[in-house]
Amino acid sequence: xxxxxxxxxxxxxxxxxxxxxxxxxxxxxxxxxxxxxxxxxxxxxxxxxxxxxxxxxxxxxxxxxxxxxxxxxxxxxxxxxxxxxxxxxxxxxxxxxxxxxxxxxxxxxxxxxxxxxxxxxxxxxxxxxxxxxxxxxxxxxxxxxxxxxxxxxxxxxxxxxxxxxxxxxxxxxxxxxxxxxxxxxxxxxxxxxxxxxxxxxxxx
Amino acid sequence: xxxxxxxxxxxxxxxxxxxxxxxxxxxxxxxxxxxxxxxxxxxxxxxxxxxxxxxxxxxxxxxxxxxxxxxxxxxxxxxxxxxxxxxxxxxxxxxxxxxxxxxxxxxxxxxxxxxxxxxxxxxxxxxxxxxxxxxxxxxxxxxxxxxxxxxxxxxxxxxxxxxxxxxxxxxxxxxxxxxxxxxxxxxxxxxxxxxxxxxxxxxxxxxxxxxxxxxxxxxxxxxxxxxxxxxxxxxxxxxxxxxxxxxxxxxxxxxxxxxxxxxxxxxxxxxxxxxxxxxxxxxxxxxxxxxxxxxxxxxxxxxxxxxxxxxxxxxxxxxxxxxxxxxxxxxxxxxxxxxxxxxxxxxxxxxxxxxxxxxxxxxxxxxxxxxxxxxxxxxxxxxxxxxxxxxxxxx
Numbered sequence: 370x371x372x373x374x375x376x377x378x379x380x381x382x383x384x385x386x387x388x389x390x391x392x393x394x395x396x397x398x399x400x401x402x403x404x405x406x407x408x409x410x411x412x413x414x415x416x417x418x419x420x421x422x423x424x425x426x427x428x429x430x431x432x433x434x435x436x437x438x439x440x441x442x443x444x445x446x447x448x449x450x451x452x453x454x455x456x457x458x459x460x461x462x463x464x465x466x467x468x469x470x471x472x473x474x475x476x477x478x479x480x481x482x483x484x485x486x487x488x489x490x491x492x493x494x495x496x497x498x499x500x501x502x503x504x505x506x507x508x509x510x511x512x513x514x515x516x517x518x519x520x521x522x523x524x525x526x527x528x529x530x531x532x533x534x535x536x537x538x539x540x541x542x543x544x545x546x547x548x549x550x551x552x553x554x555x556x557x558x559x560x561x562x563x564x565x566x567x568x569x570x571x572x573x
Numbered sequence: 574x575x576x577x578x579x580x581x582x583x584x585x586x587x588x589x590x591x592x593x594x595x596x597x598x599x600x601x602x603x604x605x606x607x608x609x610x611x612x613x614x615x616x617x618x619x620x621x622x623x624x625x626x627x628x629x630x631x632x633x634x635x636x637x638x639x640x641x642x643x644x645x646x647x648x649x650x651x652x653x654x655x656x657x658x659x660x661x662x663x664x665x666x667x668x669x670x671x672x673x674x675x676x677x678x679x680x681x682x683x684x685x686x687x688x689x690x691x692x693x694x695x696x697x698x699x700x701x702x703x704x705x706x707x708x709x710x711x712x713x714x715x716x717x718x719x720x721x722x723x724x725x726x727x728x729x730x731x732x733x734x735x736x737x738x739x740x741x742x743x744x745x746x747x748x749x750x751x752x753x754x755x756x757x758x759x760x761x762x763x764x765x766x767x768x769x770x771x772x773x774x775x776x777x778x779x780x781x782x783x784x785x786x787x788x789x790x791x792x793x794x795x796x797x798x799x800x801x802x803x804x805x806x807x808x809x810x811x812x813x814x815x816x817x818x819x820x821x822x823x824x825x826x827x828x829x830x831x832x833x834x835x836x837x838x839x840x841x842x843x844x845x846x847x848x849x850x851x852x853x854x855x856x857x858x859x860x861x862x863x864x865x866x867x868x869x870x871x872x873x874x875x876x877x878x879x880x881x882x883x884x885x886x887x888x889x890x891x892x893x894x895x896x897x898x899x900x901x902x903x904x905x906x907x908x909x910x911x912x913x914x915x916x917x918x919x920x921x922x923x924x925x926x927x928x929x930x931x932x933x934x935x936x937x938x939x940x941x942x943x944x945x946x947x948x949x950x951x952x953x954x955x956x957x958x959x960x961x962x963x964x965x966x967x968x
Contacts, residue, residue: 377695406717454631456722458627471716
């Protein structure tokens, strides 16, 4: 081109009279394409509280705190959005596929990073002998439904399942209290199950 | 004549390797250059040893803020080399597509910055505007403009929906007119010729001596490209050719990058058209003890990842060599003998993002007084262009 400036002039005129190229974000909401990876959010109804998301998270961003107090256990899963890298590993690794899902929300900037979090609380099932936590109730129920009739071979799975189906039936299940034969039918942590197995064999 | 020293760096907010350049100047001429690296040690290799093979890809993705596929690409190549897994055809094509889209956006970013340093801010605005087309495409394909999280050991995480391919191709073709414009803007602007031709020449011999890689080496006529020399992904399944320069000056480095964007455009179009049906993810059964090497031709040159495993879920050693590490050293040959106002563009020509000029200061050795600031260095370069422009217009 003989006059290279003509090209710039043309571009300047196009920019002057053409459509505005930039957007008015944040006063106008920005459109994101389908499948955009925004922040991950828990779905309390679908989350089973297994903690798989916390294990796979590359940024170690999902925090699990288990609290056992006065015979009640609560597991709290917390996503800290200030550390989140939006990789979607939690979503991919969720066993139900719906417990934690990627949303299209991205505009989460805040002056207070401690406010950038979301958590879900799950009830923990405790060992009936020692009070140690076993797993989240929803997690046990999810496993019990997955394994089908085989769940009835394991009291730790069976009892929460029966309870979820009919609380009165669960109350009718006879339970002892001496680490003997009757204690085989209890929700037990692995340690107590071992003790009960040993005592049971000694009894014979 | 008092020798003066200009310090550039070490703070370097954009590039993965902040470096310090110490220019020894005699008047306008640069007589000596010292380069120091290693200011941004983040312990990524050590950190990688504490992460599982799946998590490492997200870690290495964050080594570089601009090319977030280069490191995962080399990373999956290394880990798959260690495991010995064959990835599905469809995953190969998707990987190639993402890798080449990234090359276009990285080259456009560099082209804009180079224009800015030369005082050609229109080029800066043009190329960054055009870059949005590529970033929008990447956002549609991967779900994010940067940090795509597309690669996993054994394949890719996300599929490209067949019904969207025609839309992608249409968007991709809108790049071509602007690429033509850039090519013409660089080839027919006499001022740009005066600023870049014969400036910062790196001979082929020197490029080999320094082990330069990528466009820096190819502009000097060193025929090196891992995509062709050691094909991976789908690079041996599509038609393309390696773009070569001859003179090794800044002009050739610009042209090599512009022409490479045409090649990348061709590769992406072929990949999207030929995308074979099938799985995108191969099943990986454990990681055996051993070691693996992965290479990828990143926009800046060949990046190498090495991984060593003892059979557990985590590597015992992870090593990364980024291309800029090789290319930055070539400045020893290119900057010396030139003027200070050319130093800005020559240092930028190997494609480290050159925001470190913000930290540049010329200090009088005798008094220790600061003479020039970093902004002054860019101003010097831009003034030279303005001056040349005037002489061109008046002649």
